Amino acid sequence: MLKDISRVIRAQKKHGVLVATELKMLLPSLTVLAAISIYPFITMVVMSFYNSPKLPGQIPDFIGLDNWVRMLLDGGVWHSWLVTLVYFILALSLQLTLGIGISLALDQFKKLRGLLTTLIIAPMFMAPVSVGLLWHFLFHDSYGIYTYFLHQLGFFNDISILGNIHTALxxxxxxETWEWTPLIAIIIIAGLQSLPEETYEAAVIDGANYWQQLIYITLPMLRQTITVALLIRTMDILRFYDTIMVNTGGGPANSTKILAIRIFEYGFRLFNFGYAAVLGLTLLLVSVILANIFVKVLIEEGEME
Incomplete structure (x- = not known):
């Protein structure tokens, strides 16, 4: 009994030494990360209480909570939040559904999986601005190839796809789905390859078909993997900016003006950095809340296992 207790104590001490060593090795990078993260954050918080100067040389005035009150009463901001919510739900749902479908399809091709995966993830390596320009040409009213085929099929003959409030978003x-669905597919494929084959062998012996295995085995065992994919894409979608700016700039009639576009406009077009800081902090707060929800789900699922 005493030997077991002493063995546990020695193991704990050894583990503590390893943790301390790892922290020392990570300290330089953590210090740099904190320096480049904390200072801008503090600057944004301070800036949110000031009325930013309109012209160079002017001194900003302290206005307290006026920017925060203005945000709560700003109908344009609430409209941007509504557009952001619609965009967030539709894009994330579509990407998750397609990502899971693609990963399940690729899992059936054992020999060609590597080649097919390489082809599918190609859009991820393109800059978002390049993706926006590419699709802008594809949807162009005069010479866009997608627009041409849609016209031949009798769709959107009298409207501009990127210039109409119903089709722009x-x-x-x-x-966005074309570029980033492969990321979810890669994450799900990694999760599929880690699933134990013994479970499927037992299911086959019990007479379970493919769809029964998918519903009762595969998807439940992929819950943590799917949660990780949702967490990563949630953080990206909320700060999405480039493709919208290249194609519509938030128009037409603010139909694609998500909050990130409005932050850019107030900060770098109207030079109202104080109000832009308030909007940016609000978006950061929502992102942190969503991230904590996903992390909590991951922890709870880990404890259940």
Whole structure:
């Protein structure tokens, strides 16, 4: 009994030494990360209480909580939040559904999986601005190839796809989905390859078909993997900016003006950095809340296992 207790104590001490060593090795990078993260954050918080100067040389005035009150009463900001919510739900749902479908399809091709995966993830390596320009040409009213085929099929003959309030946001969601669905597919494929084959062998012996295995084995065992994919894409979608700016700039009639676009406009077009800081901090707060929810789900699922 005493030997077991002493063995546990020695193991704990050894583990503590390893943790301390790892922290020392990570300290330089953590220090740099904190320096480049904390200072801008503090600057944004301070800036949110000031009325930013309109012209160079002017001194900003302290206005307290006026920017925060203005944000709560600003109908344009609430409209941007609504557009952001619609875009967030539709894009994330579409990407998750397609990502899971693609990963399940690739899992059936054992020999060609590597080649097919390489082809599928190609859009991820393109800069978002390049993706926006590419799709802008594809949806161009005069010479866009996608527009041409849609016209031949009798769709959108009298409207501009990127210039109509009903079609602009779905087109943007399609662009985002084309570029980033492969990321979810890669994450899900990694999760599929880690699943134990013994479980499926037992299911086959019990007479379970493919769909029964998918519903009762595969998807439940992929819950943590799917949660990680949702967490990563949530953080990216909320700060999405480039493709919208290249194609519509938030128009037409603010139909694609998500909050990130409005932050850019107030900060770098109207030079109202104080109000832009308030909007940016609000977006950061929402991102942190969503991230904590996903992390909590991961922890709870880990404890259940």
């Amino acid at each position: 779905p087109a943007i969601i399609l662009m």
